[in-house]
Amino acid sequence: MPEKKLAGKTALVTGASSGIGRSTALKLAALGAHVYATGRRQEALDELVGIAEHAGGTITPEAFDIRDYDKFQGLIERAEADTGTFNILVNNAGLSHPDGIVDGDPEKWREMLEVNILSLLAGSQKAIQVMRKGGHEGHIVHISSIAARSDASGVYGGTKAMVSALATTMRKDLEDDPIRVVNVCPGAVITNFARNFPPDYINAMLQSLGIDIEFKPGMTLPPEVHDKVNAAASQLLLHADDIARAVVYGVTQPINVDVFEITVRPAKSLQLPDG
Ligand SMILES: NC(=O)c1ccc[n+]([C@@H]2O[C@H](COP(=O)([O-])OP(=O)(O)OC[C@H]3O[C@@H](n4cnc5c(N)ncnc54)[C@H](OP(=O)(O)O)[C@@H]3O)[C@@H](O)[C@H]2O)c1
Incomplete structure (x- = not known):
């Protein structure tokens, strides 16, 4: 059994029905946090509850489209009201439509902007308000990408460049609060x-x-x-657990320790499709 380093903490992980978010939700729960797990697929989220319970953890699943910002912000308020605290937000939900700028569909750009950026802003805003009002120490984690630094990642890479830029400004805004920002940049997973x-x-x-x-x-x-x-x-290709461990590292440091950016890549570079 892992040491329950996060006992008494409340966390919310977006995009927990799959991949990096799923692994992260399970790891945070195994370390004792009460985890609110969101995504669209109810069945995939329900499955997490049993896995977490088996490891002595608690997951509350909430299926909804993260572009419903009122619902997302309301869930953060409810998580704090129900557990008495709110300490970790992992802004992980995200997607890529790999079509290029010249031939891409603007509706797909809209989806990426709304999920990858606007939901992250809505969640971060509410988490900061709730942490400040309640006097809770905490961490806000963004799952950005090495695509933020690539010259061949199209509109998706543009959304991740903005995620990384927002992390930088949020870190500065929160310097006087007991709230740290952790920007995780995975390679191929x-x-x-x-x-x-x-x-x-x-x-x-x-x-x-x-x-x-x-x-x-x-x-x-x-x-x-x-x-x-x-x-x-x-x-x-990394395993989602490899990224979840980086998140755990960031959120388990003392609150005066600012683990601002973590890049985690596989040993070799993967050639992604161009268009
Ligand atoms: N995999 C990689 O190589 C890689 C590399 C760098 C960064 N990332 C980033 O890592 C994050 C997680 O992605 P992943 O690789 O774990 O992919 P994934 O397996 O496809 O997981 C994406 C998660 O986001 C959720 N999601 C997407 N759109 C949503 C919406 N409109 N409303 C609610 N939830 C939504 C999905 O929910 P449902 O499945 O229930 O729809 C799913 O839980 C993303 O931000 C991605 O950009 C991934």
Whole structure:
């Protein structure tokens, strides 16, 4: 059993129904935090409750579209009211539509801007208000990306550049509060992130790893398949747990220690599809 370093803390992880958010929610719960886990797929969130309980943890699942900012902010208020505190917000929900700027669909740009940036702002705003009002120490974690620093990541990379820029300004704004900002920049991680990638690219990758699944656009694969891919290609693709450990490192430091940015990459670079 891990030491319950986060006993008595309340956390909220967005995008916890899959990938990095799922691993992070489970790790925070295993360390004793009461975790509110959000995403759109109720069934995937419900599954987390049992896994966390088995490890002696508590997860409260809430399925909704994170673009409902009133609902998101209301949940942060409710989490504090119900548990008496609010300490960790992990702004993880996010997506990529890899189409380029010249041929991309503005509605897909809108979705990325609304999920990757505006929901992060709405959640951070409410978390800061609740932490200040209640006098709670805490951490706000953004899951940015190395795409923020790439010249070939299209509109998605632009949204992540803004996430990193917002982390920088938020860190400065909160210097006089007992609230630290942690900006995590993952490289390639095997999750359902590639759900909007060209199916030919994904199918070729699965095939080359000996995984017999036909990927279709929008499809999500279960964590067991991600484990398999990671085992077969660990030099190219990290496991979501590798990023969750970075989040745990950031949020378990003393409040005077500012772990501002953590970059976690696989050993080798993965060639992503261009368009
Ligand atoms: N995987 C990578 O290589 C990588 C690298 C760098 C950064 N990142 C970042 O890591 C974060 C997590 O992504 P991931 O890789 O774990 O991908 P993932 O497996 O696809 O998980 C994305 C999560 O975000 C949720 N989400 C997406 N749109 C939403 C919406 N409108 N409302 C509510 N929830 C929504 C999804 O919920 P549902 O599945 O329930 O819809 C899911 O839980 C993202 O911010 C991504 O940009 C990923």
